[in-house]
Amino acid sequence: MDNELITELYRSMLLIRRFEEEAARLYQERKIGGFLHLYIGQEALAVGTASVLDSEDYLVTAYRCHGHYLARGGSARAGMAELLGKVTGCAEGRGGSMHFYDVEKKFMGGWGIVGAHMPLAAGFAFAQKYNQESGATICFLGDGAINIGPFHEAMSLAALWNLPVVFVIENNYFAMGTPLHKTSPTDDLSLRALGYPMARDTVDGHDVFAVRASIHAALTRAREQHLPTLIEAKTYRYRGHSMADPAKYRTKEEVEDWRKRDPILTLGAKLESFGLKTLRDQIDREIEEEILDAVKFAEESPEPDPSTAEKYVYVE
């Protein structure tokens, strides 16, 4: 296995983990307003996916978006500043936690209405095909999104028009606080691909290498054959739905079981077993510095000028 790849995957996952932990702390200090949905536990999905994307590929997701933004190369400074509502944020304090963007890196948000970004993703893929571009579109969604109308309409159009899009269900087993068995008659969520029809896959979302392989296969199908795919990735969030949720609807044992398979600990142990403990420790220190720098940057950045409250409504 490629040591450089492993260290990069480790670095990227750890950056997200530490970013989210600091965000939680700042939220508790009331420095972050609104909703804050943390990605802790699901890092292997965003990172494994981003590691097989080309610069031509679009990535779009729902409101639990910090991990995807960082994995796609979004700046930790600009992300943290956005959480604090600062003008130096990735959306200049207009978007907040649920609406991160880095359009130059083709990270297209950051959308707050469950399932509503799926037709949008099909639209990015439509444009890629229309323009005969080589890229494809990856669209992440939660297991809570599979029962809402836009899921069906987007899947339907993607299959009908052969759009180069990959829909990835991040099945963390809870739609907010409602367990999967109350929202789906089966725990095999990729079955939903069959009726459109569309290629499907199921992957262990805690295994960053399995994620890479599954996404890569789907991307190849999208790029070379203009065919969409539905992937179900089984994963888990260690925290509640948002910071407002103490997650009392599940047992400590269940959370601990998932933590034993934690993708970051797993990869960290792998690095150590390869004799790369010194390198790993160095990465840990570098990430710590990057996060502290991001927090400092965010805290020291100015608020948006109130006189600009009505900016960015229209293209003039």
Place this chain on the structure above:
Amino acid sequence: MEVSNSEDKINQTLPNQRELAIRDALREAMEEEMLRDERVFLMGEEVGSYDGAYKCSRGMLEKFGPKRVIDAPIAECGFAGVGIGAAMAGLRPIIEFMTFNFSLIAIDQIINTAAKARLMSAGRLSCPIVFRGAGGAAFQLAAQHANSFESFYAYTPGLIVLAPATPYDMKGLLKSAIRDDNPVVFFESELTYSLKGVVPEGEYLVPIGKADLKREGNDLTIISWSKNVFLAEKVADELVAQGVECDLLDLRSLRPLDKEAIFKSVSKTHRVLIIQEQHLFASYGAFLSHLISTEIFDELDAPVGLVSSLEVPMPYSKSLESVVMPSKDRCLKEAWRVLEGVKLS
């Protein structure tokens, strides 16, 4: 409502001037813009093989092929969202709703995504897209197919909302809408697709945000938009016969609004009658009334007059429908209320 005889006054026909029906004016606008810009495409239900539910895209599939004239299945949320995504990725879609009644299935996409993307991304995303189709009541379509949604969409910052009346304005404004970098909601009317009027050969644009003063008089300003401009014209005809000369202002563009044109006219006539197909409650016309009453209060010699649809979902029966919609009689009654005490010359 009847629209058949009213266009003569609005489109003064001169010898050798070409006349087009509104559906053909719209088609010309789309075709010209598609020839001009490869990124423009038309998507919607029945727009291709069927030539459009109201034949606005007749022959376009043959001319441009299935890549650019795209028949969509019945999935308004889906294809509106695909259009929005395509627009953010650099294309310039025209999304046809068979009627705006069905746009409610897509209204989350239009309001929560298209209209807000620019703000939420601090200008990093833009959404150059046109949503067009028939709005408002026609003949006895009953409650679910007779909605007039100008107030819904005009309420939303981030959207441009256009509601032209004449073939000339339909063509010129649709071309401007397609070239605009913002999401545009463009209202047409089932009742006027066959209405003919002067549309000159060759390229022209009607600017967004400019009202059109269709006739001039010193006694009363009548403000309307969309097909009610034709009703307003009839009302003005009647009033002239009774010695009242009217300014008739066709707003054409609801958001942005040509406030200056309104203020200029009202500052001359000092009396206003607004005719809208919306319900009065929390409506666009009520907003206009507020605007006039606050911004140029001193110019008013009477409270602002406003004729709206009654506060009821549209009933089916013709006898009921005609009572619910603004009528000439209701407009005249309201006009005389506004004109009370005026000394006619």
